[in-house]
Amino acid sequence: DQQVKQNSPSLSVQEGRISILNCDYTNSMFDYFLWYKKYPAEGPTFLISISSIKDKNEDGRFTVFLNKSAKHLSLHIVPSQPGDSAVYFCAASFTGGGNKLTFGTGTQLKVEL
Amino acid sequence: GAGVSQSPRYKVAKRGQDVALRCDPISGHVSLFWYQQALGQGPEFLTYFQNEAQLDKSGLPSDRFFAERPEGSVSTLKIQRTQQEDSAVYLCASSLVSGGSAQYFGPGTRLLVL
Numbered sequence: 001d002q003q004v005k006q007n008s009p010s011l012s013v014q015e016g017r018i019s020i021l022n023c024d025y026t027n028s029m030f031d032y033f034l035w036y037k038k039y040p041a042e043g044p045t046f047l048i049s050i051s052s053i054k055d056k057n058e059d060g061r062f063t064v065f066l067n068k069s070a071k072h073l074s075l076h077i078v079p080s081q082p083g084d085s086a087v088y089f090c091a092a093s094f095t096g097g098g099n100k101l102t103f104g105t106g107t108q109l110k111v112e113l
Numbered sequence: 114g115a116g117v118s119q120s121p122r123y124k125v126a127k128r129g130q131d132v133a134l135r136c137d138p139i140s141g142h143v144s145l146f147w148y149q150q151a152l153g154q155g156p157e158f159l160t161y162f163q164n165e166a167q168l169d170k171s172g173l174p175s176d177r178f179f180a181e182r183p184e185g186s187v188s189t190l191k192i193q194r195t196q197q198e199d200s201a202v203y204l205c206a207s208s209l210v211s212g213g214s215a216q217y218f219g220p221g222t223r224l225l226v227l
Contacts, residue, residue, distance in 0.1 A: 032213050041220070043218035046216070046217060089155050091155075099144060101146075101156070101206075103155030105154055
């Protein structure tokens with residue numbers, strides 16, 4: 001079963017606008033969440049993370065929101081830039097779970113000029 | 114500083130061959146992870162080391178897969194008697210501590226088994 005789900009395989013946004021990428025999870029034991037960006041033929045690059053004790057974390061243009069009751073998190077990118085075009089993966093782990101990450105299937109973001 | 118490095122970047126193997134994939138983690142990182150990524154999917158956990166101890170190998174798909182990290186730094190993932198279904202990108206990641214910290218990934222090794 002897919003414990004971390006990214007239901008939108010792709011998203012297209014205009015440059016300068018906000019990009020919102022969504023992620024849902026089913027395992028209530030998850031207590032640490034991360035977003036990664038991946039370009040073709042490269043490994044995933046860490047973007048931002050959030051612990052379950054918080055509901056928001058911000059780093060420059062990137063903000064992650066966590067709604068524990070809905071088991072939902074989102075990544076906001078403001079303003080979107082053409083260099084943000086990549087595949088974005090949501091990942092989760094839990095204390096006692098060996099810190100292994102469970103990934104979603106990714107969302108392809110395209111930022112158009 | 115230097116990031117996680119992996120070698121080779123690409124590997125073509127004939128079915129039945131053994132392969133060895135190498136990972137050099139970020140210096141000082143305690144934890145090291147191996148993931149397998151199939152086309153169009155997210156990475157899937159294979160195994161995890163804390164220093165030289167392999168604490169979790171629950172994701173290894175069969176006993177043909179073996180990983181080691183003998184001195185707590187460089188790690189090798191070995192696949193014996195490769196099969197076509199082993200074709201994937203193998204990603205290595207390291208993290209500074211064992212829990213609640215970000216993992217930093219290498220570029221991956223793309224394995225193609227013919």
